Each structure stands twice: as structure tokens, then as C-alpha cells.
Amino acid sequence: MREAAPSEPEPLRYPIPDGLQRRSAWLAKWMRIVGMFQAGLAGLAFLYSGIVSITGVFTLGIFSAGSIIMLLLLAALGILFRQALLLLAAADHLADIGGEPEDAHDHLNLAFTRLRPVFVIDLVIGLLMLVSNSLVLVMS
């Protein structure tokens, strides 16, 4: 990739085309629906399992198997909640590409900056799915 030399003037930007603005707005609409649903569901599950985990830690002790499993579940739900918030943030930036033309490039960059950890979490979910499917295949 070619980096601009310090003496070279910064290149001019082509404006973001209408097609990309429309597609981004369309993606943002669906991403917002998925993000809100996931945030609601994961948030409620996180609160519920948080209460159960705290109760479990006090009654069973922090190093018991039940408490450790509950704390791992709590962490997983927290990550899913975080993923939903990142999706919502990315959706906001994607929607703003068309709404604020002077900051469109910044919004495009911010949208993909937020989307990257979303796909890192998807990668982890895929790895867990691979492990569980492999276990099912080996056991059967």
C-alpha cells in the first residue's frame, strides 16, 4: 500500500456515491433491529444470570464448579450484550453516511471500526460452534 510522502499534498476525496449511501442506510435499518433485539435479550439474560451468579457465589463459594460455570455464562452474555451495542453504534454511523455528507468518510470509517469487534465475537462463536459440533460428531 502506498503511503503519501510528507511533502505531497493530501489527495482530494471523491464524494461517497448515492448507491453506497442507500445500501448503508438499508444495512443500518436491519442492523438496528437485530442490535436492539439482541441488546434487550442479552441484557435481560445478563441481569438474571448476574443475580443467580451472585447468589451462587455466596452459597456455594467462588471456586465451586457451579459458580465457575455461572460466571462463564455471565461473561458470555456480557460479550453478546457488548456485541449488540457495537452493532447499534455501527448502524448509527452507517445511517449517518447519507445524512451528514461532510463527515461521510469519518462515519464510514467509524462504522467499520465498530463492526470489526462484532466479527471478532462472531469468530469466537464460530470456534465454539466448531468445537461443540466436533464433540457431537465424535460422541455419535
Place this chain on the structure above:
Amino acid sequence: MTDPYREEATRKHEALLAEERALLVRAGKVMVYAGVVGLIAVLVGLKAASGEGAVVLIRSTVLPGLFSALTLQAGLVLARLPGGGRDYHEIETAVRSLGVVYAIKGVIVLIIIAVYASLVLMTFVLAFLG
């Protein structure tokens, strides 16, 4: 005195700056990894769920497989941005693939909400009637 219009005409035009393109390429690479791992998991799951019914097969293999394939497609496009004015076209292609993924997920979410809302409504109506 310099002519700003002449100066502008000689300057290079770009869709994305180098660091912006690098950011999108990094995001694309993560999408590629997520897509590939998802597809491998689905293939393993397909072998494990070979005797299951159609609903289980769709839920556990067809939909995740479709999502992984579209994510992989979007990632491959973003990870190989050509530079210059064509970048926008490639980003649009990636956004379209991601749009299909989230539109399907969104429709599933709306169906789940509609089913639960109708169940709650029916419960209230039945409780009110008798």
C-alpha cells in the same frame, strides 16, 4: 499567487486515504476468518445432524452456512480493496452482502417478536373472555 483551481486539478483524487483503506482491509480480514470458521463449523455440523429433521437442519446448518458464506464474501471484497475510485464500488458490494445477512436476521427477529406478541395478546384475550 497560486491558482487554487489549477492546484486542485493537479492533485490526486482518492476514494479512501491509505490509513482508511488499511482499516477496512483489517475489518475484511476478520470477516474472512469468521466466515471460514463458520463454514467449517457448519460442514462438521452437517455431518453430525445428517439424520435430523428439516427444521433442525435449516436452523443449525442452512442459515449459519448462508450467513458465513455471505460474511466470507463481504470479507474477501474488503480485504482486497483495489484502491482509487473503485474502492466505493467494492465497499458497496460488501455492504450489500452484509445487508442480506442482517435482513434475514432482522426478518427472523420480527417473526419471533410477532409470534410472542400474538401469544401474549391471545393469553390476555382468553383471560378477559373467561
